[in-house]
Amino acid sequence: MKADIILEAVNVTKHFSGANSWFSQEPTVQAVDNVSLRVRRGETFAIVGESGCGKSTLARVLMRLLSPTSGNVLFDKRDVSAASGSALQALRRKMQFIFQDPFSSLNPRMSVGKLVGEPLEVHAPELSAQQRRDRVADLLHKVGLRAEYAGRYPHEFSGGQRQRIGIARALASGPKLIIGDEPVSALDVSVQAQVINLLGDLSRDMGLTLVIIAHDLGVIRHMSDRVAVMYLGRIVESGPTEEVYTNPRHPYTRALLASIPAMGSKSDGKTPTVLGEMPSPTAPPPGCRFHTRCPHVQAKCKTDTPNLHSANINDHQVACHFWEAFPDPPPLTPSPPKTKAVEARFALYRAAVEGGTVTYKNHQPTERP
Amino acid sequence: MSLQVDLNAPNRAHTTPLMSLNNLILRFKGQTNDVIDGVNLTVKSGEVLCVVGESGCGKSVSAMALMGLLPIDSTHISSGKLDICGNHIDLSQTCLPSEMRGNSVAMIFQEPMTSLNPAFTIGNQIEEAIRRHITDTQTNVRTRALDMLQRVGIANPEQRLHEYPHQLSGGMRQRVMIAMALANDPKVLIADEPTTALDVTIQAQILDLIRDLRDETGMGTIMITHDLGVVAEIADTVAVMYGGQVVEQGAVTEVFNDPQHPYTIGLMSAMPQLDSPGTRLTLVPGTVPTVANMPSGCRFRTRCAFAAKTCEMRPPLAAITQSHGVACHYAPLEANLSVSS
Ligand SMILES: Nc1ncnc2c1ncn2[C@@H]1O[C@H](COP(=O)(O)OP(=O)(O)OP(=O)(O)O)[C@@H](O)[C@H]1O
Ligand SMILES: Nc1ncnc2c1ncn2[C@@H]1O[C@H](COP(=O)(O)OP(=O)(O)OP(=O)(O)O)[C@@H](O)[C@H]1O
Ligand code: SF4
Ligand code: SF4
Ligand SMILES: [Mg+2]
Ligand SMILES: [Mg+2]
Secondary structure (H helix, E strand, C coil), X not given: CCCCEEEEEEEEEEEECCCECCCCECCCEEEEEEEEEEEECCCEEEEECCCCCCHHHHHHHHCCCCCCCEEEEEECCEECCCCCHHHHHHHHHHEEEECCCCCCCCCCCCCHXXXXXXXXXXXXXXXXXXXXXXXXXXXXXXXXCCHHHHHCCHHHCCHHHHHHHHHHHHHXXXXXXXXXECCCCCCCHHHHHHHHHHHHHHHHHHCCEEEEEECCHHHHHHHCCEEEEEECCEEEEEEEHHHHHHCCCCHHHHHHHHHCCCCCCCCCCCCCCCCCCCCCCCCCCCCCCCCCCCCCCCHHHHCCCCCCEECCCCCCEECCCCHHHXXXXXXXXXXXXXXXXXXXXXXXXXXXXXXXXXXXXXXXXCCCC | CCCCCCCCCCCCCCCXXXXXXXXXXXXXXXXXXXCEXXXXXXXXXXXXXXXXXXXXXXXXXXXXXXXXXXXXXXXXXXXXXXXXXXXXXXXXXXXXXXXXECCCEEEECCCHHHHCCCCCCHHHHHHHHHHCCCCCCHHHHHHHHHHHHHHCCXXXXXXXXXXXXXXXXXXXXXXXXXXXXXXXXXXXXXXXXXXXXXXXXXXXXXXXXXXXXXXXXXXXEEEECCCHHHHHHHCCEEEEEECCEEEEEEEHHHHHHCXXXXXXXXXXXXXXXXXXXXXXXXXXXXXXXXXXHCCCCCCCCCCCCCCCHHHHCCCCCEEEEXXXXXXXXXXXHHHHEEEEC
C-alpha cells in the first residue's frame, strides 16, 4: 500500500550565516543538514532531540516561516519551497503553528474573541460579523473553553487555558495540518495532560495531521504514531514510535532512552549515559556527527557520513555504519505491577474525575489504626 | 515515564536527622492567607528528600524560608522550628545565621544564570564562596576551587577557571553551581529544580553526580522538582506538596507503590506512561487556586473529585505506616467510598 503523504521534506538544509562586521565574520550555523522525511495524512508525527539540534528550525522550514538553504518542501505533493504571495497565504490556511510559550505567543492587548477571530478575517473574509462570532464560539467550545471567554484578555487565563486559546486560533483557518513546537513543555504535568488529551481528540475527530516537536520522550511515546530522532541537524533514526522505543538501533537513541529517569534498569549511577555535551552546530564533527560522544565509534565514523537506511521491515530507518553489529537492546522495564488495592484506587479516581457519583461508606471518616 | 522504584536498593537512610523543619507557617505581607501552611520536612545523613508538586505550590518559598533568604520586610513567619546540625532556630524570631549558610546548609537555585555573576570568572566566584567561610592563602583557595571543578566532572578545569558564565553551556553552568554550593562541604544541600532546564542526557549526568557526592560525603539532600520520574530515580523519601501544605509524605517506595492522596494519584495518572501509550490520560481537573482563593479545610477540595462536607475540616497528616503519612479524610479511598457512573 502506498502511503498518503501530506507533507514531505526532501534533502532540506538550513544554514544561518553568521553576523558580518568589519572586524569579524561569525561562523555559519548548520542548523539543519540534509533532512528528508514524510508525514502521512492523519498521523501524529514527532520530532525529538536535545536542545539546539535543529527541531524548531526544521519546523519553521516545514511551515515555510523560513526558506530552506537548499532542498524542497512538498505540501500535498506540491513544491512550496519557493512559494510566496497568495500561494504562501493559501498554504498558511492549510498548515498552522502552535508555539511553545503560551505566555508570550498571544498579543496581550487582544481579547480572546479577537485573537481567535483574526485568522478568520484573513482566511474567510466572506463571513459576516455575526457569523464570525458564532465560529469563534464554536472554536472555543472545541478546545474546551466557554464562549463567554471571548471578551476576556490572555492575562486572565492560566497556562493551560492560554495554550487552548493558541490551539483555537490555529484551528480557525480550518487547517489540515498543525505543527506544534513544544506545545506542552511549559505546562505542569496535570495541565499538560489536559492539552495532550485535547490534541489527541482533535486529531481523531477532525482528521487533523499533527507534527509535534518535543524533548519529553514520555509525551512523544504517548502522542505519536511515528517519530524521527534528530542529532545536530540530522535525523539519526526514524520509524513507528512503538518500534523505535522498544527496538532502538542508533546509539544516540539508546542513550536518550536510557537517560530517562527511572526507565530501563534502575541506574543507581551506573546507567551508560552519553558523555559530554552536543558539539556546536557551527563546527559539527565530520563523518558521523555523533562520533565525539558515541561509545561504539570507529575510524570510519570520523570520516564517512552514515546515511539513513532501512533497519528492517516496518520502515524503521537508522543512520549508523555499525548498527547491525550491536546486540539487541534490553527490553523496556515495564511499570511495576500495582496491588489490587492500588488498582482499585486509580480506578476510583478515574471514575470520579469522569463524573461518577461518589458514595461514602461511613458518614464519619474512618479512624485509622 | 514509568515510576520504577527499586525495592532492593540498599537503604542509605541513617537514623539521626541532620535537619528538620517543623510546622512552617508563612505569609507575604498584604495577603490574607498563609502561603505555607504547616510544612514539616526532615532529612537524614546520606538521604535524598524530594519535594514535588505543581508550579506555585510553595516548594521554592519553603526552601528560601529555611535558608533565611526571603525579604524580611515583606515576609511574616508565624511559626517554624528549624533543627540543624545541633542548632535550634525559631524561624518566627530569627533566621538561619549567615555563617551557617554555605557550610551547614547550601542551596542551588532554580535559575543558574541569575545566581552566577556574568561579570566575574568562574574561578573568582568559586573562590569567593570558599573565602566566605575559610581564611587561607590564595594558592590554597585556588587549589580547592580547581578540586571542586574536577569533582563535579568539568573537563579542563584550569582553563574553565578563567572563563565567564556565558562561555559555558547550561549543563556546565549547573555543574559550576553545584561546585560552588559544595565548596564548603555542607551537611545539607538544597537543590531547587537543578535539572529542569537541562536535556535528559545532561540531567542523567547531574543526577549521577549528586548520587556520587551523597555517597562520598554522607550529605543530606533536599531536591525540589516537579518531575515524578526524577523522584523515582533519586529519592529516598518524598514530600508531595499542594497549596503550601504537605499532603503525602514518606519513603519513596511506599508513596509510589501505594499512593494514597487523591492529588498524588492524580499526578501519577496524568503522567504519560512509556509502557501504555495511546490511552487517554486521566488528569487533575482545574488549576492551583491563587493564595487569596485558597479554600479553608483541605486545600485540595476545590479540585478533588471526592470532596465532601467533611473536607471543610482540615485533614491531619495521618500515618498509614510508620514511614508513610497522608492528609485525606477518606484515605484509603477503596475502603471509604465507592463511585458509580
Ligand atoms: N535565526 C537564527 N540565526 C542564527 N542561528 C540560529 C537561528 N535560529 C536558530 N539558530 C541556531 O540553530 C541551531 C538549532 O536551533 P533550533 O532552535 O532549531 O534548535 P531546537 O532543537 O529547537 O532547540 P530547543 O530544544 O532548545 O528549542 C542552534 O544552534 C541555534 O542557536
Ligand atoms: N516574594 C513573594 N511575594 C509574594 N508572593 C510570592 C513571593 N514569592 C512567591 N510567591 C507566591 O508564593 C506561591 C508559592 O511560590 P513558589 O515559588 O514557592 O512555588 P514553587 O512551588 O516553587 O513553583 P515552581 O514549580 O513554579 O517553581 C506562589 O503563589 C507565588 O506566586
Ligand atoms: S556511525 Fe559510528 S559514531 Fe556514528 S553512531 Fe554509528 S557507531 Fe557511533
Ligand atoms: S480530604 Fe477531601 S478534598 Fe481533601 S483530598 Fe481527601 S477527599 Fe479530597
Ligand atoms: Mg526549539
Ligand atoms: Mg520554584
